[in-house]
Amino acid sequence: MLLNGFCLGSIAIIFMIVLRDFRHLLIGRVFLLLLVSGMAFLLRDVVPPDWKWLMGDIMTFLPALFWLLCQLGFTRKPNLRSVWSVLAVFSCVIPIVGRQLGADADETSIRNMLLWRLPQTAEYVVILHGIWVVMANWADDLLVDRRRMRAVLLCTVGVSSLWVTLTLNTGYLSEFSLPLVVGIAILVAGNMLLKGREGVLLAQRLDPQAVSGSARERDVPEELKTDCPMAQKLTALMDDGYYRTGKLTLKMLAQELGLPEYKTRSLINKAFAYRNFNDYINNLRIAEASARLISEPDTPIQNIALDVGYRTISSFNRTFREIQKKTPSDYRAEHLLADLSEQHSVA
8 A cells, every 4th residue: 555655646746747848749648648547557446446447447548558659759650540559449448348338357258258358468469569669669769868768768668567457457467566566667757757858758859841041041940050060061061952862861961971870860959959860851851842832833843852852752742741731732732822812912
């Protein structure tokens, strides 16, 4: 009971930290829900019997929320329309339906298989997939120390989630160990959040959307401008159109700057507020393409795509839509129509 109380108090502190620093982010809100699910687990034995069903339903969301946290925190393009999403929803919704229908987890039947056994298996699968997502994508962040913190944070939460799920579903592990495992996970998570609150959950960058001016004006917000000579060199290099280089890689850019790759990563992140190299280059390319779509209405879109560095029109269209939230054709038509309307109003 004392350990449970300590864990609840620690979760409450972390809850307030996340609420204060990350509530404006989707990943922050998901992390808050994950903490609520952890609270339900710790409260399951102390709430009145009439409320135990509610604690059980909230706890059921733990694996799915962890998986979603990993997707939002570590993949550059979270794919929430996939078989993994279906599996995550299945793992948390079906057991709730089973409890409402009065299904018995100990009975041997097809209903038991559908309402309990399969969802339990799905819980293990989505947690393990979440941990795999963390490890497969952790190097995407430009700053080594921050990506290590994020990996430790999510892997600790993932291992504790798997431990809790396995214990509650099978009873193979001692339930006495559960508060201890949860307590360790809370201490690690709290330490990570307190050591580096800024960007530990999600390394953010500003989204420069301007479509005119030089690369320096487009991609270095006023508050992030720096007197660092290497930042000035990088800006000048991009102003000369180096981002148009085909098959451009971080290694190529580092060699051009005469810097090690890790210092180039840090420079892009700290001086220009981008999460990773691809985001940086894509925003430069799409900024130029956006300007040319308006200033050169007769130039084919494919020509512009190739000119700014894309090898295929499909990759250009996909990236353009991610950044500008519309297709190149729609973007051009919308701005040309606006210019035409403005000319008519002036006339």
